[in-house]
Amino acid sequence: MTSTVRVSDVTKRYGRVEAVRDASFSLGEGELVALIGHNGAGKTTLLKLMLGLIRPTSGAIEVLGDNPAAGEFAGRRQLGYLPENVSFDPALTGRETQAFYARLKREPVAKALGLLDTVGLGAASRRRVSTYSKGMRQRLGLAQALLGAPRVLLLDEPTTGLDPELRQTFYDIIARLAAGGTTVLLSSHALTELEERAGRVIIMNRGIKVADGSIDELRRLARLPTRIRLKVAGLAPSEIPGWAPQDATCRRLNGHIVEIDAAPERKIELLHRATAAGNAVEDVDVVPPTLDELYAHFLRQSEQAP
Numbered sequence: 001m002t003s004t005v006r007v008s009d010v011t012k013r014y015g016r017v018e019a020v021r022d023a024s025f026s027l028g029e030g031e032l033v034a035l036i037g038h039n040g041a042g043k044t045t046l047l048k049l050m051l052g053l054i055r056p057t058s059g060a061i062e063v064l065g066d067n068p069a070a071g072e073f074a075g076r077r078q079l080g081y082l083p084e085n086v087s088f089d090p091a092l093t094g095r096e097t098q099a100f101y102a103r104l105k106r107e108p109v110a111k112a113l114g115l116l117d118t119v120g121l122g123a124a125s126r127r128r129v130s131t132y133s134k135g136m137r138q139r140l141g142l143a144q145a146l147l148g149a150p151r152v153l154l155l156d157e158p159t160t161g162l163d164p165e166l167r168q169t170f171y172d173i174i175a176r177l178a179a180g181g182t183t184v185l186l187s188s189h190a191l192t193e194l195e196e197r198a199g200r201v202i203i204m205n206r207g208i209k210v211a212d213g214s215i216d217e218l219r220r221l222a223r224l225p226t227r228i229r230l231k232v233a234g235l236a237p238s239e240i241p242g243w244a245p246q247d248a249t250c251r252r253l254n255g256h257i258v259e260i261d262a263a264p265e266r267k268i269e270l271l272h273r274a275t276a277a278g279n280a281v282e283d284v285d286v287v288p289p290t291l292d293e294l295y296a297h298f299l300r301q302s303e304q305a306p
């Protein structure tokens with residue numbers, strides 16, 4: 001996979017605050033990567049470094065083969081950015097706004113206006129931005145970020161304030177871009193919606209990268225238990241079935257459900273036990289650790305590190 005972004009041993013200090021400390025990672029073509037972390041974890045700082053808006057205190061950044069902070073950054077036209085708070089001139093229409101940004105980026109205006117349809121703003125494009133809802137302004141921001149078919153797309157909390165349907169449209173658009181080879185990096189707090197969508201997750205805590213991998217890789221590393229939920233007939237209200245392993249945590253969820261925490265390597269054995277002849281198991285759900293739980297785990301681990 002060709003790397004489009006390389007962050008090597010980057011530290012960014014603001015006075016005594018270390019916004020980013022010793023961060024290193026590469027992003028590849030076609031990757032859809034979520035950058036997650038608490039407020040102040042360093043996410044926006046990383047995006048600004050990649051955009052060349054600020055320079056690292058130490059370390060090096062390369063975007064599309066260039067230093068983004070160098071005066072003449074050739075890759076800039078292939079870089080799309082959606083800031084956390086998009087703000088546009090309220091007196092301009094959607095079309096006028098998009099045309100303005102197209103000229104700034106030296107892109108053909110007609111093609112740029114077509115992007116308004118892509119983000120579902122075609123019908124509202126002749127209305128003033130002052131009449132747009134938050135979600136519509138966010139779509140306009142995305143249309144602006146998509147100008148010039150970027151090879152790298154940086155999105156700062158792009159789904160905040162979007163309703164579920166818009167979120168779906170939004171993820172469909174960026175998934176299509178990633179499938180076409182664009183590197184998409186999005187910072188977010190919305191962990192549940194990222195779970196099935198991000199191919200890779202980078203977790204930041206207090207400026208430090210504390211985890212980096214696909215959700216499956218993070219699950220393997222974290223070794224958190226998988227919850228096995230079984231619907232068992234004929235149990236008394238607080239009864240735990242005799243076949244449940246003594247050394248595993250078991251709990252009752254409601255009248256019928258027994259929930260067992262299974263270490264990753266014991267999942268299959270437990271399912272065998274549960275479904276062995278004679279057991280009254282009527283249904284089973286296997287619930288692996290969620291991104292929320294993985295995130296909490298890696299944060300805890302980094303806080304406990306010496």
Ligand SMILES: Nc1ncnc2c1ncn2[C@@H]1O[C@H](COP(=O)(O)OP(=O)(O)OP(=O)(O)O)[C@@H](O)[C@H]1O
Pocket residue numbers: 014017018019020037038039040041042043044045046
């Ligand atoms: N221009 C600045 N001057 C001084 N400190 C700054 C500046 N920009 C960021 N910081 C500090 O750097 C740290 C990281 O900030 P950053 O904006 O990167 O966090 P973030 O992860 O994007 O947070 P959020 O989720 O709240 O947007 C914070 O402690 C912040 O106060």
